[in-house]
Amino acid sequence: MAFSLTASNIYVSSLLSRIDWLEHGFGTSSGNPIRERQVASLTQTHSDVVYSITEAGEKQAEGDGMFTNLTALWLSIRTADCIPILLVDPRAKVIAAVHAGWRGTLDQILAKTVTRLTTEYHCLPADLLVAIGPGISACCFEVGTEVADQFESAYVSARATGKLHIDLKKANLAQLLQVGVRVENIDVTEACTICTPGFHSYRRDKTAERMNSAIKIKRGAG
Numbered sequence: 247m248a249f250s251l252t253a254s255n256i257y258v259s260s261l262l263s264r265i266d267w268l269e270h271g272f273g274t275s276s277g278n279p280i281r282e283r284q285v286a287s288l289t290q291t292h293s294d295v296v297y298s299i300t301e302a303g304e305k306q307a308e309g310d311g312m313f314t315n316l317t318a319l320w321l322s323i324r325t326a327d328c329i330p331i332l333l334v335d336p337r338a339k340v341i342a343a344v345h346a347g348w349r350g351t352l353d354q355i356l357a358k359t360v361t362r363l364t365t366e367y368h369c370l371p372a373d374l375l376v377a378i379g380p381g382i383s384a385c386c387f388e389v390g391t392e393v394a395d396q397f398e399s400a401y402v403s404a405r406a407t408g409k410l411h412i413d414l415k416k417a418n419l420a421q422l423l424q425v426g427v428r429v430e431n432i433d434v435t436e437a438c439t440i441c442t443p444g445f446h447s448y449r450r451d452k453t454a455e456r457m458n459s460a461i462k463i464k465r466g467a468g
């Protein structure tokens with residue numbers, strides 16, 4: 247299994263693990279969990295641009311979401327503190343990977359990815375399984391009023407310190423529910439890249455290390 251669990255490759259969703267033709271993981275770049283050449287990734291720009299992937303290629307376009315029905319091709323998302331999200335339609339055999347920071351979350355990139363799956367692969371949102379992976383959680387995501395003011399109040403909390411905190415995972419969960427994904431088909435990890443040991447955080451570490459999250463349909467599963 248290419249995406250082996252090691253000390254530097256930490257989180258696997260039990261929900262996605264139910265699909266026997268799927269491989270996935272939320273790891274770190276130093277662990278380089280992907281040992282195969284067949285990888286598709288994007289030059290991520292905090293956008294709401296979503297690509298249909300039809301061939302392997304590193305950073306083949308600017309965007310922050312992608313999907314494919316190709317087998318043996320990893321979709322790879324790199325994050326520092328943003329939220330990595332992996333999706334699968336077990337019926338249509340389509341996968342997707344999304345990078346959602348605060349800008350992408352405001353621009354509804356996750357909901358737009360689900361919409362693309364429904365229009366291009368006739369996926370039903372109720373069939374989708376989604377894992378919202380390790381990223382900065384509300385505990386650590388302190389923002390200024392210029393950012394907080396752009397979010398609905400349900401995702402903003404004022405702490406005793408007087409600081410404002412944003413819950414990006416909750417906002418992305420709400421997007422999924424709004425487009426018809428079932429709550430029991432969504433796995434939200436509590437892990438916060440800043441305060442949960444073992445994950446990589448740009449805000450905390452100021453290094454080039456990244457989280458590397460990826461999903462793949464196994465060869466022969468098509």
Ligand SMILES: [Zn+2]
Pocket residue numbers: 383384385386387438439440441442
């Ligand atoms: Zn935290």
